[in-house]
Amino acid sequence: MLGGAVAVSMAGVLLIVLGVGGALGGGGDTATVPAARQSSAPAAPLKELAGIPASKVAKPMRAARPTAVYIPSIGVAAPLMELGLDAKGAIQNPPFDPPNLAGWYRYGPVPGQRGAAVITGHLDTRTGPAAFARLKEVKRGAQVQVLRADRSVAVFVVDKVEHTPKRSFPARKVYGKLGYPGLRLVTCGGAFDRQAHSYEDNTIVYAHLAAPYYPER
């Protein structure tokens, strides 16, 4: 008798496991993922540059329009667009489409210049992951490479990663003046408030310019 009860229970557990596995493996949400990946064939190898001194701050670089950001440790390779201010004075956001797009804040220093340059990217779109979906996984010491229109690469090294509630967003730390070339990467994080349709936190990565890199022409 006891064996029968155990058998019934185990069968129930097995059914649940199979059902959950089927739901995770064949869900509609994943249908958008292949499309997102298809749209982005690597144009350059994603790897951290060797010989970059992580413990020093490089002198500022000449101003040049940033065009893409690479974070090799988490596989980010996102083209950049300019972001300004909206009518309310808030920073504009990159569009959801293409999801791979990130943006740099126009009314602040350019990445590589002295000061805190700001790049934002979406954590996700309404249907799937976006450019900065894995930003929270970045570790201190990781490289962030900003490619620029003058063929140079501003190589930043991560100082710290911060998760902060949106209601207490540290605007001073993110946008404030710096005495050295810095970079802030910002995206959303934490729990998703379905009513407000907004994540409750921000993930902020702080980095400093470690070295300029000029590829051979």
Place this chain on the structure above:
Amino acid sequence: MARARRLAAAGAATAFAVAGVSLAVGLAGPAWAGTDPQVPGTDSACLVHLPLLCDEPSDDSWSGDAEPGDSWSGVPGHSEAPEPDDSWSNPPGHPEVPEPNESWSNAPVPTDSWPAGEQPPWRPAGEDEHRVPKGHPETGGGGLAAGGPVWPFAVGGAALLTGAGLTGFAVRRRKDAG
């Protein structure tokens, strides 16, 4: 036999309680952005031509060299360097820490004019154009969180079926005893 029946009944009650709690967590809990299986990995890359392919000349009018009076901060986190959040550079002759936005102009963002039909030349924003945006970036659509966690439903469902099995056992024992 009676002891086994009581044990089965107690187990069934416990299982039903676990099922209720788990399902409640699944229905009422906050959604969190998951990552791994759906995240663009190392096979993602730029859609635009990278700067290595661009021929736009650099801005030679701007000198990135250090100027007299400049003091470059060291690496944050190291002995000679400030932390990112306390590295406000003081202007020469002003030892006090400035207010965060005190040197940021409140004037409207200047607009440039250029001949019609031509692309405006790119230039970086000058310091007098720098602005601190209001609020925080809104950089999420909820696509990773829309589904919510699945594990509470799995646990709840398994607990329900376990409770049903144990209940059936207990009832059958009771009939047999009667």
